Amino acid sequence: MAEVQGTARLAVDVGGTFTDVVVEQDGTRTTAKVLTTSHAPEEGVLEGVDAALEASGLALAEIGILIHGTTLATNAIIERKGAVTALITTDGFRDVLDIAYETRYDQYDIFLDKIDPLVPRYLRFTVPERVSVNGSELKPLDEAAVEALLPKLDAEGVTSIAVGFLHSYVDDSHEQRVRSIIAAKRPDWTVTLSSEVCPEIREYERFTTATANAYVQPLMARYLTRLNTELDARGFGGALFMMTSGGGLTTLETAVRFPIRLVESGPAGGAILATGVAKATGVDKALSFDMGGTTAKICLIEDYTPEAGRSFEVDRQARFQKGSGLPLRIPVIEMVEIGAGGGSIASIDSLQQIAVGPQSAGSDPGPACYGRGGTAPTVTDGDVTLGRIDPVSFAGGKVSLYPEKSVAALKDKVGDPLGLSGELAGYGVIEMVDENMANAARVHSIERGKVIADHTIIAFGGAAPLHASRLAEKLAIDRVIVPTNAGVGSAVGFLRAPIAYEVVRSRYMTLREFDAGQANALLDAMQAEALSVVRAGAGEAELTEKRIAFMRYMGQGHEIVVPLPNRQLTREDTAMLKDVYDREYQALYGRTIPDADIEVLTWAMTISTGEAEQASVADLPDVDAPAPSGQRPVFDPTTQSFADIAQYRRDDLSPGMRVAGPAIIAEDETSTFVSASFDAQIDASGFIVMDRRA
Numbered sequence: 001m002a003e004v005q006g007t008a009r010l011a012v013d014v015g016g017t018f019t020d021v022v023v024e025q026d027g028t029r030t031t032a033k034v035l036t037t038s039h040a041p042e043e044g045v046l047e048g049v050d051a052a053l054e055a056s057g058l059a060l061a062e063i064g065i066l067i068h069g070t071t072l073a074t075n076a077i078i079e080r081k082g083a084v085t086a087l088i089t090t091d092g093f094r095d096v097l098d099i100a101y102e103t104r105y106d107q108y109d110i111f112l113d114k115i116d117p118l119v120p121r122y123l124r125f126t127v128p129e130r131v132s133v134n135g136s137e138l139k140p141l142d143e144a145a146v147e148a149l150l151p152k153l154d155a156e157g158v159t160s161i162a163v164g165f166l167h168s169y170v171d172d173s174h175e176q177r178v179r180s181i182i183a184a185k186r187p188d189w190t191v192t193l194s195s196e197v198c199p200e201i202r203e204y205e206r207f208t209t210a211t212a213n214a215y216v217q218p219l220m221a222r223y224l225t226r227l228n229t230e231l232d233a234r235g236f237g238g239a240l241f242m243m244t245s246g247g248g249l250t251t252l253e254t255a256v257r258f259p260i261r262l263v264e265s266g267p268a269g270g271a272i273l274a275t276g277v278a279k280a281t282g283v284d285k286a287l288s289f290d291m292g293g294t295t296a297k298i299c300l301i302e303d304y305t306p307e308a309g310r311s312f313e314v315d316r317q318a319r320f321q322k323g324s325g326l327p328l329r330i331p332v333i334e335m336v337e338i339g340a341g342g343g344s345i346a347s348i349d350s351l352q353q354i355a356v357g358p359q360s361a362g363s364d365p366g367p368a369c370y371g372r373g374g375t376a377p378t379v380t381d382g383d384v385t386l387g388r389i390d391p392v393s394f395a396g397g398k399v400s401l402y403p404e405k406s407v408a409a410l411k412d413k414v415g416d417p418l419g420l421s422g423e424l425a426g427y428g429v430i431e432m433v434d435e436n437m438a439n440a441a442r443v444h445s446i447e448r449g450k451v452i453a454d455h456t457i458i459a460f461g462g463a464a465p466l467h468a469s470r471l472a473e474k475l476a477i478d479r480v481i482v483p484t485n486a487g488v489g490s491a492v493g494f495l496r497a498p499i500a501y502e503v504v505r506s507r508y509m510t511l512r513e514f515d516a517g518q519a520n521a522l523l524d525a526m527q528a529e530a531l532s533v534v535r536a537g538a539g540e541a542e543l544t545e546k547r548i549a550f551m552r553y554m555g556q557g558h559e560i561v562v563p564l565p566n567r568q569l570t571r572e573d574t575a576m577l578k579d580v581y582d583r584e585y586q587a588l589y590g591r592t593i594p595d596a597d598i599e600v601l602t603w604a605m606t607i608s609t610g611e612a613e614q615a616s617v618a619d620l621p622d623v624d625a626p627a628p629s630g631q632r633p634v635f636d637p638t639t640q641s642f643a644d645i646a647q648y649r650r651d652d653l654s655p656g657m658r659v660a661g662p663a664i665i666a667e668d669e670t671s672t673f674v675s676a677s678f679d680a681q682i683d684a685s686g687f688i689v690m691d692r693r694a
Contacts, residue, residue, distance in 0.1 A: 008056075010063045011494035012048065013243075013266050014041050014070040017293025017343050017363045018395070018462060020488035020669075021048035023056045023063075024495055030056035031488045033395050033462070033669050035363040041072055042227045046234075061235040067494040069243035069265035071294075072223055073216040077118065077263075077326065078315045082215035083160040083190075086123045086153055087207065088146070088178060090166045094124050096207055105323030115315060115326050117208070118215045123156060125149050127178075133508070135170040146181050153186075162214035164194035164207040169506045172199070190217045197258055198329045200506045200602055205311065205329045212314075212328055213260040220259035224252060241499065241537060243269055245312065246331030248500025248608055251537050261330050263314060266490045267297040271306040271333045273493030274458040277483045279304050280685050287441060287455040288335070289471065290489065291464035293343045293380075294360045298441050299335035300450060301458075307334035307448070310504075310550075310604075331502045331606075336444040340436050342380040342463040343367055346410070346429040348417045354425075356433045368409035371402045377413050377425075379433050379463065381406035385426035387634040387642060388466055388664065388673050396668035427637045434467055438474035453477055460489025465672035469661070469690055473677055480678070482688040487669020499541075500608030501533040510554065511574045511598045520568050522603060523547065530607040538609045550602040551581050553593050559601055560584050623656035632664055653682045661690075 008025035014036055021032040032051035037044035045068075053060060076082045089096070097117035106112055127146055130139035153161070161182060163175045172195035179191045194210035228240060242255035245264035255262060267290060274288035278301055288299040288306065299306050312332045313325030339358020343366060349355040356379065361367055365374035369384045369391075383389045384406045391401035407422035415425035445452040453476040459468035460483055468480045485492050503526040509515055527545070534543060545566050550559035562581050565573075582592045628646035636643050648659060650667040658681045659665065661674035665688060674680045678690040 008058055008063050009065045009067070009495055010049065010052070011067045011269075011491040012045050012069070013269060013488070013491040013494065014045060014068075014072065015266060015292050015294065015490075016071055016075065016360060017341065017366065019044040019048045020491040021045075021052040022485065022488050022491040022495065023052045023058060025056070025058065025062075028056075029485060029492075031485055031491075031669060033488060034398065035366070038075075038362065038364060041070065041223060042230060045227060046230060059235065060231070061237060063236060064238040065241065066231070066236065066238060067241045067243060067249060067497070068227075069269055069490065069494055070223075070262060071266060072262075073220055073259050074263045074314060076216045076219050077212060080118075081219070082118065083218040084123075084157045085119050085160045085162060085211060085215045086125060086156070086158045087119045087162045087164060087211055088125050088127060088149065089164050089207070090130060091126045091128050093166060093203070094121070094126050096203055097124070097211070100204055101323075103323070115324065117211070118326070119162065119211045123158065125152070129165060129174045131165065131167045131171045131174065133167055133170065135167070137171070141174040141177055143177065143181060146178055147185065150182075150185055158189070160190045160192070160214045160218050162192045162194065162207070162210040164203065164210045166203060168193070168195040169199040169201060169206070172196070190214065190221070192217060197260065198504075200329055200504055201508075202329075205327050208327055209260060209329045212326065213258060216259050217256075220262070221256045224256055228252060239537060243494050243497060244331070244500075245333070246308070246500065246502055246606075247272055247306070247333050247497060248502075248606075249494075249497050249537065250499070250501055250533060253536070254501070254533050260328060263328065263330070264312060264332055264335075266292075267299075267335060267337065268333045269490035269493035269497065270297060270460060271299045271301070271335065271493070272497050273460060273483065273489045274299065275301055275304060275306055276493070276496050277458050277481060277687065278456075281456075281481060281683070281687065281689075283456045283458070283479075283481070285455045287452065287457050287475075287477070289437075289441075289457050289459045289464050289468060290461045291437070291459075291467060292341050292461040292490075293463070294339070294341040294362065295337050295358075296340040296437050296440075296461075296464070297335050297337045298437070298444055299333060300445060300448060300455070302450075308332070309334040331504075336440050338436060338440050340379070340433045340440075342378065342383070344379050344433065345376045346378060346382070346414055346432075347376075348414060352418070354414060354418075354428045354432045356429060356436060367406070369401045369403060369406040371400065371405060375409055375412075377406070377409040377429065379429060381409055382426040382429040382433075383463070383466055385410055385423055385635070386430060387632055389671060390632065390647070390664075390666055393666055393668065421640075423635050424637070424640065427635060430467075430470075434470045434474060437467070438471055441471070441475060456481060458483065460486040462487050462670050465670050465688075467673075469673060469675040469678050472690075472692070473675065478692040480690040482672050482690070484686045485669065486672075487667065498608040498610060499534055499538045500606060501530045502604060502606040503527075503530045504602060504604045506602045507600075509600050511578055511600070514571060514574045514577075516569045516571050516573070519600075519603070523569075523605065526603065526605045527607070530605055534607050534609070541609050543607055543609060546606045546608075548604050549577075549600050550604070551577075551598055551600050553585075553596040554599055555596075560588060564603075623654050626652055626654075626657050626659075628663070629666075634662065634664070650688070655682050655684050655686065657682050661693075
């Protein structure tokens with residue numbers, strides 16, 4: 001880990017369409033947005049870094065901390081472009097990845113296709129070994145059988161191995177020995193142990209997480225090494241951190257070992273940004289709305305805390321339907337993600353209705369209006385056709401747009417089959433994608449027992465400010481906040497993230513037979529592991545610690561989270577733990593089971609640095625309403641014609657200024673569309689606040 005050389009901080013978010021870069025020093029922020037170079041992501045990163053540094057007047061040597069989030073691991077899984085990976089598991093458990101949950105995500109679909117495992121059956125091998133659920137050895141590892149597999153793996157071109165034994169979360173000695181054997185014989189191979197990447201019960205999720213980590217590890221290791229080498233060659237002498245899906249930062253070394261923890265790093269940064277905006281504006285119930293070029297992400301934030309989870313599905317097969325993807329057991333910020341980004345492709349389905357996504361045009365060829373060879377109409381083409389995007393200032397003028405290509409693509413693929421003009425086809429596409437996002441938000445809130453209309457939308461990402469006011473209309477939400485630099489919001493969120501690391505271990509015990517000594521020994525080992533990672537990046541900074549346990553009534557199938565005290569546990573703590581569990585259970589289900597024993601299955605600990613301070617909101621000054629910078633013709637579906645509305649440059653607006661809808665507030669990375677239902681005002685923090693008219 002390099003020592004910090006400068007005072008400036010830089011964040012990079014590699015998305016499916018755009019790569020966003022933010023440089024921050026002494027309260028001044030400079031941004032850049034460039035197209036993602038999917039064939040070699042580091043090229044886009046370096047291009048964006050150069051552009052942002054040039055605009056800020058800084059040199060790379062003046063950057064003290066560089067924070068990076070990427071979709072590379074996610075894309076490799078979705079596109080099946082990872083390493084040739086094998087799984088070595090316990091005799092008799094070769095087909096765990098196929099058996100999965102033995103459930104169907106859509107029980108009435110007789111043509112249902114379940115997701116294919118990352119490791120096909122012919123690359124899954126078993127060896128004799130067995131450890132019991134309490135950690136005692138029932139059958140020793142057959143080391144000769146492990147060595148005998150190596151020629152078979154050579155013949156299949158395997159370069160990465162996942163090792164997952166049945167109860168290795170209790171005793172990992174057999175997995176460790178397999179790694180030692182492989183390292184001695186095939187030192188160039190990468191090896192992932194399920195006991196390290198996901199040391200928890202439930203072998204299906206543990207095996208899928210281990211195989212996913214092994215699948216992307218060579219790719220991610222090469223990419224991160226190339227990027228680090230290139231940055232060093234250009235004079236970077238600071239510290240490089242990676243954003244994780246759980247909302248914390250981790251070291252490059254840890255990211256190379258566990259790249260699967262990076263799969264939702266970009267969206268996690270957005271949730272951190274939204275949390276900071278909620279704190280700064282006093283919004284205790286917020287709906288984080290992040291819409292970029294490929295997907296839209298929605299996250300509920302209450303009491304200034306985003307919902308956190310322990311599982312995530314990637315590569316869902318059925319229009320992002322829950323249960324149709326590959327489950328990963330990693331720390332994540334809980335959110336719903338749908339294929340509704342600016343690059344999402346619009347088409348006509350078999351029922352002659354407009355469908356949008358989940359396929360995306362990405363950055364190459366991109367939407368039709370990019371003029372890079374794309375012919376499929378996208379959401380961005382719809383916004384351009386309706387006049388909501390200024391072709392001249394899009395992406396700060398770095399990406400030229402061709403509106404006539406948008407109209408032609410929409411008319412050809414959507415309008416002509418339905419007998420609509422190109423403009424009405426564009427409106428239909430925008431209405432459909434807005435309804436898809438509104439429906440996802442409704443379902444997400446209902447599943448969690450929340451009233452969506454009680455929330456405030458915090459919108460960011462390249463496309464979200466264009467769609468937020470219409471989304472609010474559909475959800476009966478009265479306020480929308482668009483933060484500063486919303487178009488690169490996730491990268492801004494990276495700069496607010498703490499250095500953090502979570503450790504999870506499964507160790508079964510009941511409260512009636514609670515073994516405080518065993519629990520404390522486990523927690524002490526977890527603390528030491530977490531500290532070793534966090535201290536590597538945080539030095540002697542003040543740290544916070546959070547301990548939780550996953551508990552359930554005896555015989556139940558799922559657990560709930562119970563907070564633990566940050567101290568040594570005693571046998572007398574069982575009464576306290578039971579009271580806390582009953583209270584949490586009562587809050588969720590409205591009742592308790594008084595005489596049932598309580599099981600503890602899994603323990604988790606997170607150690608992190610403190611969060612960045614948020615600016616306080618001052619009183620607004622009295623400022624005269626500004627004159628618009630111009631007029632833009634925007635399509636009005638009620639009259640099926642264009643009408644001029646006011647357009648403002650965000651840089652020209654000061655705190656206190658009000659803008660009456662309909663209007664457009666343009667900036668380099670995005671534009672905010674203020675619908676006729678809303679008026680907008682710039683608040684003391686520089687945020688655009690849209691309030692519904694009475």
